[in-house]
Amino acid sequence: MTGSPLEIVTQSSAETVAIGEALAGCLRDGDVVLLHGDLGAGKTTLAKGIAAALGVEDVVSSPSFSLVNEYDTRLGAAVTRLYHLDLYRLRSEDDLASIGFDDFMAPVEGITLVEWPERASTALPERFLLVEIETIASGSRRLRFAAIPDDEVSGRRIESLRSHISSNAD
Numbered sequence: 001m002t003g004s005p006l007e008i009v010t011q012s013s014a015e016t017v018a019i020g021e022a023l024a025g026c027l028r029d030g031d032v033v034l035l036h037g038d039l040g041a042g043k044t045t046l047a048k049g050i051a052a053a054l055g056v057e058d059v060v061s062s063p064s065f066s067l068v069n070e071y072d073t074r075l076g077a078a079v080t081r082l083y084h085l086d087l088y089r090l091r092s093e094d095d096l097a098s099i100g101f102d103d104f105m106a107p108v109e110g111i112t113l114v115e116w117p118e119r120a121s122t123a124l125p126e127r128f129l130l131v132e133i134e135t136i137a138s139g140s141r142r143l144r145f146a147a148i149p150d151d152e153v154s155g156r157r158i159e160s161l162r163s164h165i166s167s168n169a170d
């Protein structure tokens with residue numbers, strides 16, 4: 001690993017939302033963030049924090065039936081649009097083409113968040129931010145952040161994220 005991996009434990013959903021808000025400060029158009037974790041881990045909760053910090057006014061919920069929800073962000077935000085994918089109900093990777101998955105993996109004007117990215121394992125981009133969320137206890141979660149591939153660009157991203165999160169916690 002270039003740089004040490006970033007791990008954070010949250011003790012409430014509000015704390016996970018706050019981490020999402022801090023993470024949003026490091027995101028720019030073109031970024032892809034994969035949210036990995038079991039049902040109820042807190043993927044959508046983290047997405048809500050990201051959306052809130054970008055000034056999304058709509059209620060953000062799991063786009064389980066449509067697979068994709070799109071949101072406008074606040075005018076002037078560093079991120080133009082938010083694409084929120086949830087692949088839990090994807091039946092086969094062959095169905096990815098029908099939702100235009102490749103375009104979401106290279107967003108020109110916006111960023112893409114993906115819940116259940118492992119359902120699209122053969123269609124993921126070369127570069128992304130991976131957040132793995134693990135349930136420790138009923139109110140407590142471990143969030144682990146890694147930037148892929150393991151190179152200098154990724155190392156800088158994780159360091160930037162580390163400073164955003166620690167300054168938000170002050």
Ligand code: ADP
Pocket residue numbers: 010011012013014015016037038039040041042043044045046062115138139140141
């Ligand atoms: P997922 O999208 O991963 O299926 P959700 O974000 O929809 O999960 O739901 C997470 C659930 O866990 C919510 O009911 C939330 O209130 C609860 N929860 C409890 N503690 C935490 C925590 N520390 N972080 C995130 N969610 C938590």
Ligand code: MG
Pocket residue numbers: 043044062086115
């Ligand atoms: Mg969800």
